[in-house]
Amino acid sequence: METKRRKPLLICSIATATVVAIAILVAITLAFTVFKPRDPAVKIYLVGLRKLGADDLLSGRNVTTDMVIGISNQNYAGFKYANATSLVTYSDDLVVGEVPVPGGEIRARSDVNVTTSAVLIPAKLMKSRAALEEALVSKALKLKAAVMLHGTSSFCGVKVKTSVYTECHLTVVLGKVPRGESWCWSKLKIN
Ligand SMILES: *[C@@H]1O[C@H](CO)[C@@H](O)[C@H](O)[C@H]1NC(C)=O
Ligand SMILES: *[C@@H]1O[C@H](CO)[C@@H](O)[C@H](O)[C@H]1NC(C)=O
Numbered sequence: 001m002e003t004k005r006r007k008p009l010l011i012c013s014i015a016t017a018t019v020v021a022i023a024i025l026v027a028i029t030l031a032f033t034v035f036k037p038r039d040p041a042v043k044i045y046l047v048g049l050r051k052l053g054a055d056d057l058l059s060g061r062n063v064t065t066d067m068v069i070g071i072s073n074q075n076y077a078g079f080k081y082a083n084a085t086s087l088v089t090y091s092d093d094l095v096v097g098e099v100p101v102p103g104g105e106i107r108a109r110s111d112v113n114v115t116t117s118a119v120l121i122p123a124k125l126m127k128s129r130a131a132l133e134e135a136l137v138s139k140a141l142k143l144k145a146a147v148m149l150h151g152t153s154s155f156c157g158v159k160v161k162t163s164v165y166t167e168c169h170l171t172v173v174l175g176k177v178p179r180g181e182s183w184c185w186s187k188l189k190i191n
């Protein structure tokens with residue numbers, strides 16, 4: 001008689017344990033797949049670049065060009081970030097320009113285009129004879145723009161401090177109609 005009464009209880013606990021185990025498994029799977037933090041995809045469009053020739057590099061005058069930074073946030077969390085400045089470098093260490101990145105907010109799973117203007121400072125490029133010669137001979141500028149965006153990610157009201165490091169490698173072919181090519185990579189970090 002005793003065993004008969006216990007059996008449903010046992011079945012019930014096994015069923016409960018199984019449901020809990022499945023729920024945990026689903027939560028872990030979702031955390032590592034669907035909700036896993038993804039690095040944002042960044043693109044650069046040098047929309048305002050009209051002319052950039054050897055004379056511009058030798059004049060010492062700053063070249064300002066409109067630029068659009070396309071950011072694609074594939075996360076289920078929105079990202080709000082503060083103003084930042086991206087330094088533009090030539091051969092990794094010679095700072096030759098800067099790009100102000102105005103603070104803003106990117107909603108979950110959405111794209112934004114941030115409009116800004118890049119300042120290229122040829123006077124700084126001229127500080128390195130080798131860099132200037134290389135640019136003039138190859139008729140191209142190989143630049144790197146890096147920025148660290150500090151902000152907060154929010155998901156269902158939960159806020160966490162996050163930062164996104166983005167590095168873009170740009171090749172600007174000099175000429176009357178300059179061409180720019182870029183590729184970027186980003187890394188999102190939960191602080
Ligand atoms: C070029 O831009 C830099 C940084 O914005 C500034 O410090 C410098 O004075 C500018 N130079 C000229 C010639 O406008
Ligand atoms: C961010 O930059 C904008 C101009 O681009 C300025 O008006 C604003 O005051 C800045 N915000 C902070 C917190 O520095």
Ligand SMILES: *[C@@H]1O[C@H](CO)[C@@H](O)[C@H](O)[C@H]1NC(C)=O
Pocket residue numbers: 045068070111112113
């Ligand atoms: C951002 O700008 C690029 C180039 O102009 C365009 O192709 C893209 O659709 C824009 N994206 C958004 C979200 O406005």
